[in-house]
Each structure stands twice: as structure tokens, then as C-alpha cells.
Amino acid sequence: MALPKFLMWPFSLTWLFLVHWQLHHVEGAPEPEAVPGIGINWGLLATHPINPPIVVNMLKDNGIKKAKIFDTDPWVVSAFTGSNIELMVGIPNDQLRKLARDANYAHDWVKNNVTKFVYKEAVNIRYVSVGNEPFLRSYNGSFVNITFPAMQNVQNAIDKAGYGDKIKVTTALNADVYESKTDKPSDGEFRPDVFHAIKEIVQFLDEHNSPFLVNIYPFLSLYQNEGFPMDFAFFDGVANPVTDNDKEYHNVFDANFDTLVWSLRKIDHSNVNIVIGEIGWPTDGNKHGTPSNAKRFYQGFLKKMASKTGTPLRPGPMDAYMFSLLDEDDKSIAPGNFERHWGIFRYDGKPKFEVDFSGNGENKMPIEAKGVVYQERKWCVIKPFDKSLNMSSLPGALSYACALGDCTSLGAGSSCANQSEDGSASYAFNSYFQISDQSVEACDFKGLANIVTDDPTNGTCFFPIQIESSGNMLTTLLIKVGLFAGFSLIFLTFM
Ligand SMILES: *[C@@H]1O[C@H](CO)[C@@H](O)[C@H](O)[C@H]1NC(C)=O
Ligand SMILES: *[C@@H]1O[C@H](CO)[C@@H](O)[C@H](O)[C@H]1NC(C)=O
Ligand SMILES: *[C@@H]1O[C@H](CO)[C@@H](O)[C@H](O)[C@H]1NC(C)=O
Ligand SMILES: *[C@@H]1O[C@H](CO)[C@@H](O)[C@H](O)[C@H]1NC(C)=O
Ligand SMILES: *[C@@H]1O[C@H](CO)[C@@H](O)[C@H](O)[C@H]1NC(C)=O
Numbered sequence: 001m002a003l004p005k006f007l008m009w010p011f012s013l014t015w016l017f018l019v020h021w022q023l024h025h026v027e028g029a030p031e032p033e034a035v036p037g038i039g040i041n042w043g044l045l046a047t048h049p050i051n052p053p054i055v056v057n058m059l060k061d062n063g064i065k066k067a068k069i070f071d072t073d074p075w076v077v078s079a080f081t082g083s084n085i086e087l088m089v090g091i092p093n094d095q096l097r098k099l100a101r102d103a104n105y106a107h108d109w110v111k112n113n114v115t116k117f118v119y120k121e122a123v124n125i126r127y128v129s130v131g132n133e134p135f136l137r138s139y140n141g142s143f144v145n146i147t148f149p150a151m152q153n154v155q156n157a158i159d160k161a162g163y164g165d166k167i168k169v170t171t172a173l174n175a176d177v178y179e180s181k182t183d184k185p186s187d188g189e190f191r192p193d194v195f196h197a198i199k200e201i202v203q204f205l206d207e208h209n210s211p212f213l214v215n216i217y218p219f220l221s222l223y224q225n226e227g228f229p230m231d232f233a234f235f236d237g238v239a240n241p242v243t244d245n246d247k248e249y250h251n252v253f254d255a256n257f258d259t260l261v262w263s264l265r266k267i268d269h270s271n272v273n274i275v276i277g278e279i280g281w282p283t284d285g286n287k288h289g290t291p292s293n294a295k296r297f298y299q300g301f302l303k304k305m306a307s308k309t310g311t312p313l314r315p316g317p318m319d320a321y322m323f324s325l326l327d328e329d330d331k332s333i334a335p336g337n338f339e340r341h342w343g344i345f346r347y348d349g350k351p352k353f354e355v356d357f358s359g360n361g362e363n364k365m366p367i368e369a370k371g372v373v374y375q376e377r378k379w380c381v382i383k384p385f386d387k388s389l390n391m392s393s394l395p396g397a398l399s400y401a402c403a404l405g406d407c408t409s410l411g412a413g414s415s416c417a418n419q420s421e422d423g424s425a426s427y428a429f430n431s432y433f434q435i436s437d438q439s440v441e442a443c444d445f446k447g448l449a450n451i452v453t454d455d456p457t458n459g460t461c462f463f464p465i466q467i468e469s470s471g472n473m474l475t476t477l478l479i480k481v482g483l484f485a486g487f488s489l490i491f492l493t494f495m
């Protein structure tokens with residue numbers, strides 16, 4: 001049905017208004033500046049990702065000038081248009097084989113996923129990470145022989161497009177590509193099974209003036225090793241520093257970084273620039289993953305960045321991307337329950353702990369995302385006990401809720417670990433209910449659950465309300481717009 005022209009104007013005006021309200025935010029105090037060299041990783045493995053323009057505004061509000069993403073989703077890349085935030089995009093590992101084999105495909109890939117945005121939309125793309133931790137031990141060597149050829153093809157395509165000076169190719173590697181038998185940095189060496197591939201890659205990085213991108217996780221040192229000295233994971237000093245020749249190490253980050261420097265020295269590339277691709281601390285899902293430890297870690301790291309002390313072997317300013325911006329409730333928890341809790345900000349863009357991105361160490365909360373739209377204020381919880389309830393359905397209901405929802409906060413040492421049995425069941429039910437967009441059918445569980453409007457949050461155990469995922473948001477907007485148009489129609493009929 002074609003609407004008469006006079007009905008179109010309220011429609012488009014409302015549309016414009018709503019879109020404007022979504023995308024813009026009131027300019028407040030002057031923007032803070034994050035410490036030079038700092039950037040942040042933004043992953044999208046969430047069931048309800050925040051609308052990208054809202055996230056880009058949040059980065060701006062917090063003075064963060066560099067971002068790293070894991071693919072080239074046009075919805076996300078376009079959100080950086082005109083922002084002047086420096087962007088590193090990524091290529092997922094499952095694309096490497098094709099890119100390695102087929103230079104024409106690499107050419108098309110670069111055209112459609114990189115240069116298009118740089119040229120047409122003025123997105124400031126500076127790096128392409130070809131693969132994400134492709135040499136991880138758990139991949140059994142699947143990507144070892146294809147990462148370098150893929151990097152070459154992508155860089156060649158970028159050079160041909162005329163962006164070779166501006167856009168650099170690298171690959172994000174996990175710190176497990178090097179090791180030291182004695183734990184002393186000077187015994188550092190690249191792992192034998194990736195040695196040959198790394199040598200080629202480092203040679204290439206050196207020639208192209210591209211950085212060696214490495215992900216370093218002091219949290220994992222602590223997580224994987226019960227006896228690890230806790231203070232050594234942070235940056236406020238230790239009683240017994242590790243000495244290595246004439247150098248002293250006061251934290252595992254410096255020791256790990258310098259193990260890489262030594263490994264590079266041993267293949268005669270001591271001067272390759274090193275950039276930290278990921279560094280951070282989770283806030284839940286493990287006894288060490290707490291907001292207060294995350295605060296201690298980030299404040300220490302950011303102060304270190306601001307002081308430009310670098311490491312014993314590489315004094316001076318550093319470049320690093322924090323991991324990460326937002327919680328991602330759809331991430332694999334194979335490595336551990338903490339995987340879904342790396343965000344400095346929650347799933348909805350609210351900050352979790354105090355951190356001063358300027359590196360001055362002030363106790364202040366980052367600035368939250370503005371314009372996030374929540375679902376209704378309601379939760380799904382277990383019904384109060386009653387003889388008529390068939391409790392033998394409970395275990396099945398719980399495994400169902402936890403398989404499809406997110407129960408990573410219920411584990412030992414996590415934020416909801418101390419809930420009663422009912423409290424835990426409610427947590428699981430609510431998670432599934434919220435992830436299912438509060439559908440009434442998602443809060444039945446064989447009659448054991450019901451919807452409530454009083455917040456069941458209990459101390460540290462936070463019961464979320466999901467946000468409108470952006471697909472839904474569009475539907476909501478259309479319904480609102482539709483209602484408005486309908487209202488206008490009635491109004492006009494009565495005139
Ligand atoms: C990137 O480019 C390739 C090849 O042109 C295309 O198939 C793909 O859909 C593009 N987008 C992403 C996100 O990879
Ligand atoms: C790697 O090998 C192990 C043991 O053989 C196997 O369990 C695992 O599934 C393999 N992983 C991949 C990604 O192939
Ligand atoms: C990679 O290449 C090396 C040398 O050509 C070869 O020995 C090795 O088996 C290859 N690895 C895989 C996983 O294909
Ligand atoms: C309770 O539920 C279990 C499993 O769902 C079922 O086998 C059993 O018959 C039910 N008992 C009653 C009294 O309904
Ligand atoms: C849960 O209880 C244990 C033991 O009393 C305590 O150490 C821990 O801090 C509690 N956790 C939370 C999140 O309240």
C-alpha cells in the first residue's frame with residue numbers, strides 16, 4: 001500500500017528523530033585523552049551486540065584513539081567513518097587458506113574489505129592482522145604453513161592498490177610462540193614447530209616496517225599455575241625480582257616481553273617493532289578474575305605506559321591494545337569461564353571498575369555507552385517452592401538454560417558462586433530468558449519458572465536485563481514509527 005504523500009512526512013521525521021537520538025550524544029566536558037599508544041580490542045561474539053555507532057562514540061568519549069577488531073564486518077567498520085580512530089582489522093583463520101593460495105582472491109578481499117572503506121568512507125585503517133593467533137598449539141599446526149603466504153598476498157594487494165605506505169600487514173600471535181626453558185628471558189627462543197614460519201614472517205615484518213603483534217596475558221600465568229607469585233602478575237613491585245644477567249624483572253609482563261626480544265635477537269632481527277595485540281584482565285569466571293584485580297592490573301599497566309619506562313631491554317614508549325572493550329556472552333568457554341568476562345565494560349556498555357585511561361592512576365570510572373536501549377524491566381526466576389511443582393524436572397531445565405544461556409558467573413570463585421540453590425536456578429533461567437529476548441515461552445521450564453518485575457540481583461550476583469540487539473532495535477523502531485504513523489492517520493481522519 002502506498003501511503004499518501006502527506007502521511008510520509010511524520011513517518012520520515014520520526015525516523016530521523018529516532019535515528020538522530022540513537023546516534024548522537026550530548027557533548028559534555030572536553031574529551032579526555034588516553035595515554036599515547038593505547039588502543040582497545042572490540043570483539044563481537046555477543047548474543048546482543050551494541051549498535052556500533054554507540055560504541056564508537058563511547059571510544060571517543062573515553063579519549064581512545066585506536067581500536068582493533070577481528071574481522072571486517074561492514075556494519076562495524078563503517079561506524080568508524082570520519083571518527084579518525086586508527087583501526088586495525090583482522091582476518092579470521094578460516095580465510096587464510098584461500099588467501100594463501102589465491103592472489104586474485106586476496107586482491108578482491110582487500111578491495112572489498114579494506115580499500116573500499118579507506119577510499120569511500122575515510123575510515124582510518126592502518127593495520128590488517130592476517131589471522132588471529134594462528135600458531136596456537138591447540139590448532140595442531142593447521143595454519144603454520146599458510147599464514148605467511150596469506151600475509152604476502154594481502155600486502156601485495158594493498159601495495160597494488162597504492163596503500164602500501166599507510167596500511168601494514170601483520171599477524172596477531174599468542175605469546176606461546178616463544179618459550180624459555182629456564183624462565184629467564186635470555187633463554188627465550190621461538191618454538192621449534194613454528195620456528196621456520198616465524199623466521200619468514202619476522203623477515204617480512206622487518207622489511208615492511210610492520211610490527212610484531214603479540215598477545216601477553218599475565219592473568220593466564222596465574223590461572224595456569226597455582227604456585228605463581230600473585231604480585232608478579234601486577235605492576236606494583238615484588239619482594240623477589242627475577243634477575244637475568246644485569247637485568248631485573250619486577251613483573252611477568254616485562255619478563256615475557258623481553259623473552260620475545262631475546263627470541264628475535266637470536267634470529268638476527270633485534271630491532272623489529274613490537275606491539276601488544278592483547279593485554280587485559282577478566283572480571284569474573286575465576287577466583288582471580290575480579291573487578292578489583294582488573295583495576296589493579298589496568299591502572300598499573302596504564303601508568304607504566306604513561307611513564308614510558310618500557311621493559312629492561314626495550315625502554316621507551318609502548319603500543320598496546322587492551323583486551324577488551326565489552327563482555328562477549330557468546331564466546332567459547334573452552335579456555336575457561338573467564339572468557340566471557342574480559343570487558344572493561346559490561347555487555348551493555350557500563351564500566352565495571354575504575355580505570356584511568358590517561359595513565360594518571362586516578363580512581364575514576366570510564367564513561368559509559370550512551371543511547372543503549374534495554375529490553376523491558378523484567379526477569380525470569382524460579383517459582384517459590386510449592387508441593388505441586390515437579391522438582392525432578394529441575395536438573396534438566398538447568399542444563400538446558402545453561403547450555404543456551406550463560407552460567408559462567410555461577411562457577412566456583414565467580415560473582416554468583418554463593419547463591420542458594422534457588423538463587424542459582426533463577427540466575428540460569430534468567431540468563432536464558434534474556435538471551436531469548438524475554439520471550440514468554442523462554443520462562444517456563446516445565447512450569448518451574450515465572451516472570452517477575454523486582455530485580456533479583458543479590459550482592460555481587462548481578463541479574464542482567466538484555467539490551468535490544470540491533471536487529472530487534474530496528475523492529476522496535478519500525479513498530480514505534482508504525483504506531484506513530486497509525487496515530488497520525490487516526491488523527492488526520494478526525495480532522
Ligand atoms: C571480504 O571480501 C571477500 C572477497 O571479496 C568477500 O567474499 C567477503 O564477503 C568480504 N567481507 C568479509 C567480512 O570478509
Ligand atoms: C589437535 O589434536 C588433538 C589431539 O590429537 C585433538 O584432540 C584436537 O581436536 C586437535 N585440534 C584441532 C584444531 O585439530
Ligand atoms: C609445513 O611445511 C613443512 C616444510 O615444508 C612440512 O614439513 C610440514 O609437514 C608442513 N606442516 C603442515 C601442517 O602442513
Ligand atoms: C515429574 O517429572 C519427571 C521428569 O520430567 C516425570 O518423569 C514424572 O512423571 C513427573 N512426575 C509427576 C508426578 O508429574
Ligand atoms: C563466597 O564465599 C566464599 C567463602 O565464604 C568467600 O571467600 C567468597 O568471597 C564469596 N564470594 C562472593 C562472590 O561473595
Ligand SMILES: *[C@@H]1O[C@H](CO)[C@@H](O)[C@H](O)[C@H]1NC(C)=O
Pocket residue numbers: 418419420421422423424458459
Ligand atoms: C544472596 O547472597 C547471599 C550471600 O552473598 C546468600 O547467602 C543468599 O543465599 C543469596 N540469596 C539467594 C536467593 O541466592
